[in-house]
Amino acid sequence: MSETATTTTGPAPAVYVPSAEALGTVLAPGARPPRPTALSASLTFGWRAMLKIKHVPEQLFDVTAFPIIMVLMFTYLFGGALADSPRDYLQFFLPGIMVTSVVMITMYTGVGLNTDIEKGVFDRFRTLPVWRPAALVGMIFGDVLRYVLAALVILGVGLALGFRPGGGLLGVLAGIGLLVVFSFAFSWVWTFFGLILRSEKSVMGVSMMVLFPLTFLSNVFVEPATMPGWLQAFVKVNPVTQLVASVRAAMSGSSDASSMMWTLLWSAGFVVVFGTLTMYRYNRR
Template structure:
């Protein structure tokens, strides 16, 4: 005897939920509006500050490092270059404030590269928000680092004898120029953070760029003491323009030429590297 298979020919039933059933599952009311570009950027800026809260060791580079730089260079070079550490401090402090803050900008690229390696940015890119918000917000959060580093250096300088003739307004103007440039310069490192493969690579390239820019400038000595070929580089160095502008405001004057160059450099960094960053970010 052979077994035969039987089929009923009945199609499987499909459950179709009613409108009332869907209403109990889905959120009632209208869909919330899409966040604005500013709101999304500030949210990611707050995220960057929360990372500092949970990992306070990140503040080492904006506290201990600037203090070490001020003390070391003031007492190491002050007597040799100006016959008095206090006199050298008047010339040197605005420059070292610029150097320390500009050095910190590289951590924007390092943090971005770290988020990419962990897959965080793959999730962020799927959100229905303004596309550049994550990058702009990250730099907004880093502005806190810049301000804190500048305040720490200024406080140490005042304790050692630095006296800005420009008073509080001149100092605030100098810090403002420094923050504007640092915000723009950070776009350089966001681009490198997207292009390079690891945090170490970002830091290596950053140091290779930052050391010539900061040391081959007017931070430590007047360019007039340098050979002619080096003066040619120093004169077009954006750090030179930034230091000259900050020195002028803290001294109670205004250097229109260097301030204009500073703003042009800042605009150039944002336009060129901001565009390259978004091009790479959208196609990563």
């Protein structure tokens, strides 16, 4: 004799559908706040970048201790050999080492971006109802503070060692302004590398391979006229050479219209080319 098991099912549970009045008591009353503008969103992300420095102050090592070491080391290493005294050499050398130090720390923009991407932070940013490039632009805005701080540290050390800018305060401000504009534009190069490379070590390795030839094969340490002809050809088209010449002229109280024009053209080119590539990669990642 077999038994047939029967399954008894109860009534289906009722689905609660809240009324408009019930939702109104839960949701915030009033109109939805306006969408943030591109500028306000970028500044907000820039403030986030500065808060990261507040919580991890060790990040400022590369814009404080590193520039001081660079100034002291190269001034007293080359000053006696290339000029009558380290103080005389400093008048020529300090604008160049300021450019070198600030341009070299732009690579940390790509390193920081790659770290945030690996942690999944930027996946969250892309879901926010804000201007799409705001996270990237804001991150670079935050790094501008690092560039200014590094330039001021180098200037302070230089003044203590005997550097005297012939252009006065206005010349110094003009030189630092040109340096910050170029560094902001150059940061887009490392932002692109931060998106396409797999790890922060890869970003740093590629950055150093690019930065060392640009900064050392330039007019930072010596005049290009002392170099072989084939090397002068590269040095003359090097964007760092044009930047150093324009910053050096501004701080000395003179003007170099050609170098300044090329500096601004290089800056615009970096933003247009690598900014476009960065946003294309960012939207497709």
